[in-house]
Amino acid sequence: MIDNPITVPAGSTLGVRADPFATATLNGVISGAGGLTLGSSTDGTGFGGLVVLTANNTYTGTTVVQDTAARIDGHQPGSAVSDTNAGELAGGGTIGALKVDGTSALDFADEATDFDHCPQTLTVDGTLLFEAGAYFSPAIQACGTPAVQTVGSVLVTGAATVSKDVTLFLSLDRDQPQLACLLASQGALQGQFAGVKEGSTKTGVH
Numbered sequence: 001m002i003d004n005p006i007t008v009p010a011g012s013t014l015g016v017r018a019d020p021f022a023t024a025t026l027n028g029v030i031s032g033a034g035g036l037t038l039g040s041s042t043d044g045t046g047f048g049g050l051v052v053l054t055a056n057n058t059y060t061g062t063t064v065v066q067d068t069a070a071r072i073d074g075h076q077p078g079s080a081v082s083d084t085n086a087g088e089l090a091g092g093g094t095i096g097a098l099k100v101d102g103t104s105a106l107d108f109a110d111e112a113t114d115f116d117h118c119p120q121t122l123t124v125d126g127t128l129l130f131e132a133g134a135y136f137s138p139a140i141q142a143c144g145t146p147a148v149q150t151v152g153s154v155l156v157t158g159a160a161t162v163s164k165d166v167t168l169f170l171s172l173d174r175d176q177p178q179l180a181c182l183l184a185s186q187g188a189l190q191g192q193f194a195g196v197k198e199g200s201t202k203t204g205v206h
Helices: 113-117
Strands: 013-016 024-026 035-039 050-053 063-066 069-072 083-084 089-090 098-100 104-109 122-123 128-130 135-137 138-143 148-154 160-162 171-174 183-185
Touching: 024 171, 035 050, 069 113, 083 089, 098 104
Parallel strands: 013 035, 024 050, 035 063, 050 069, 063 083, 069 089, 083 098, 089 104, 098 128, 104 135, 122 148, 128 160, 138 171, 148 183
Antiparallel strands: 138 148
């Protein structure tokens, strides 16, 4: 856990990687014109643990999520996010424009079981692009003590684009019968998830 503020100068990138099965939490405000890389480079070290950003960060460089799970809980709309190279992104904060590539996921399904975080709504202040082959897993789950209904979903202030062959898997666990908005865009919503027809329903685990 890092509580101190961090400045990332222009032209530089701060790398943050958690050991497998561990969590690295950055609570201090991150500022500057540089960016962040959460996870590893393609160096063969394997999938990392969870990296959590909690502060209202002001840095303006790109946040790259790769080979790791990341949760963004703070308000940081000045940083666009690239979810790439087997990255898994979730959280309940605000980020800039988001691109999820064909190896990666916007994944709320395993937060409670794997990381003890209840699913929330992630706000994308900009556009959202799911590239071909990407994965979207929202969640409706009973979570916490005492258990309450929580929804892992995405709100997009701009346009949302779903490319061909993007997989949608809705995770349900002890949920109550309900209607829930899992992906909402204030701009245009283009495309359709593979194999999911309009009006589809799913039964959860109780």
